[in-house]
Amino acid sequence: MTVAAVVGAAPLGWRDRLHAMRNRLLASPRFQHWAAAFPLTRPIARREAAALFDLCAGFVYAQTLSACVSLDLFERLAAAPVAIGTLAGEAGMAPEAMLRLVRAGAALRLLETDGSSAQLGPLGAALRGNPGVAAMVRHHALLYRDLADPVALLRGEASASLAAFWPYEQATDERALAYSALMAATQPMIAGEILAAYDFRRHRRLLDLGGGDGSFIGAVAKAAPLLDVMLFDVPAVAALAEQRLAAAGLAARSRVLAGDMRCDVLPRDADIITLVRVLHDHDDAQAMAILRNARASLASGATVMVAEPMAGTKGAQSMGDAYFGLYLFAMGSGRPRRPAELVAMFEAAGFIGTKLHATRQPMLASVMTAVVP
Ligand SMILES: CC(C)=CCC/C(C)=C/CC/C(C)=C/C=C/C(C)=C/C=C/C=C(C)/C=C/C=C(C)/C=C/C=C(C)/C=C/CC(C)(C)O
Numbered sequence: 557m558t559v560a561a562v563v564g565a566a567p568l569g570w571r572d573r574l575h576a577m578r579n580r581l582l583a584s585p586r587f588q589h590w591a592a593a594f595p596l597t598r599p600i601a602r603r604e605a606a607a608l609f610d611l612c613a614g615f616v617y618a619q620t621l622s623a624c625v626s627l628d629l630f631e632r633l634a635a636a637p638v639a640i641g642t643l644a645g646e647a648g649m650a651p652e653a654m655l656r657l658v659r660a661g662a663a664l665r666l667l668e669t670d671g672s673s674a675q676l677g678p679l680g681a682a683l684r685g686n687p688g689v690a691a692m693v694r695h696h697a698l699l700y701r702d703l704a705d706p707v708a709l710l711r712g713e714a715s716a717s718l719a720a721f722w723p724y725e726q727a728t729d730e731r732a733l734a735y736s737a738l739m740a741a742t743q744p745m746i747a748g749e750i751l752a753a754y755d756f757r758r759h760r761r762l763l764d765l766g767g768g769d770g771s772f773i774g775a776v777a778k779a780a781p782l783l784d785v786m787l788f789d790v791p792a793v794a795a796l797a798e799q800r801l802a803a804a805g806l807a808a809r810s811r812v813l814a815g816d817m818r819c820d821v822l823p824r825d826a827d828i829i830t831l832v833r834v835l836h837d838h839d840d841a842q843a844m845a846i847l848r849n850a851r852a853s854l855a856s857g858a859t860v861m862v863a864e865p866m867a868g869t870k871g872a873q874s875m876g877d878a879y880f881g882l883y884l885f886a887m888g889s890g891r892p893r894r895p896a897e898l899v900a901m902f903e904a905a906g907f908i909g910t911k912l913h914a915t916r917q918p919m920l921a922s923v924m925t926a927v928v929p
């Protein structure tokens with residue numbers, strides 16, 4: 557009797573049978589021993605075992621990085637190597653403990669060490685070039701807490717601290733300041749990707765929905781000096797944007813509006829609307845409401861752009877469905893979407909001509925545009 561017959565399921569097709577055969581083989585200790593011993597399969601066996609080990613141990617690596625960021629080690633080591641004893645004294649720990657951390661960091665290519673001093677490793681050096689990454693590592697303390705019991709989180713039995721960090725509906729000034737500061741810290745890497753992928757100089761007036769503190773439109777305004785910029789966000793964030801844009805000398809070229817982008821009337825004079833790291837925060841019905849509202853405000857020929865990390869991104873699959881999938885689940889709304897899902901949503905909202913624009917680091921953001929017929 558087959559497994560399918562036992563559980564009463566439909567008989568397996570050839571693809572499923574092949575899949576089941578592969579999985580039986582991979583689970584067999586005899587096959588694993590053979591593959592590790594046979595010279596042609598040995599590199600694959602080692603790579604797959606290492607990949608599985610990294611999944612088991614990934615949280616330790618992330619916490620090693622977290623300790624380095626908390627202790628500001630990458631900045632401390634920016635100019636020159638520093639003796640382990642000195643670093644230990646500054647961090648308030650025993651030299652043996654600091655050496656343990658430095659050796660862990662060196663194994664992860666964050667640091668380098670000769671056993672008596674430490675200096676930056678290649679990944680620690682790259683991290684310094686993107687200050688938003690350290691801000692995210694600090695922020696991850698919340699997600700780490702929420703994921704302590706992932707099954708309880710998925711069952712809805714644990715209250716997530718991340719949800720309280722993003723209180724869009726009731727954003728007080730203090731909360732808005734906290735999440736907008738995090739977004740502003742990470743915005744340069746995102747704006748860099750979008751500006752390299754899309755030329756905004758072809759437009760006249762841009763409306764950035766959920767535009768945060770204005771960091772993105774500030775960068776666009778610099779790259780497209782003739783473009784007028786508008787920003788729409790919840791009241792507490794819009795107030796921050798107003799201050800920031802004025803401080804950047806953009807008061808005359810910019811307009812800031814406050815409200816609910818899902819249902820409030822939007823300005824009608826934009827020829828491009830941007831949604832940067834916005835749509836993936838919202839469940840499908842809300843995301844459709846945003847797209848339909850954007851469509852209603854735009855004239856024929858105008859453009860809508862979604863820029864955010866997308867699921868299924870080649871070479872960065874774990875970023876989409878694993879990282880952002882669980883991040884947004886803990887946050888309590890939204891999901892990372894595949895480009896094909898966004899195309900369907902654009903079309904359902906009345907846009908045509910969807911286009912995916914290649915970005916240099918799709919792990920950080922993908923860019924998709926569509927136009928009003
Ligand atoms: C010179 C020598 C020796 C060799 C040359 C070899 C060579 C070419 C090396 C390359 C060097 C190089 C250019 C490195 C570049 C590294 C970069 C650009 C690294 C960037 C890393 C970015 C990271 C890790 C980003 C992480 C982002 C995170 C975790 C973002 C999280 C965002 C969240 C949670 C957003 C939340 C918003 C919400 C609520 C979802 O809407």
Ligand SMILES: C[S@@+](CC[C@H](N)C(=O)[O-])C[C@H]1O[C@@H](n2cnc3c(N)ncnc32)[C@H](O)[C@@H]1O
Nearest residue numbers: 724739766767768789790793815816817832833
């Ligand atoms: C993840 S942040 C992205 C901010 C900015 N676009 C960026 O990439 O840095 C999402 C933004 O959408 C805003 N937002 C969320 N729900 C909103 C709503 N219903 N109406 C207007 N803005 C909203 C939030 O206040 C926040 O500033």
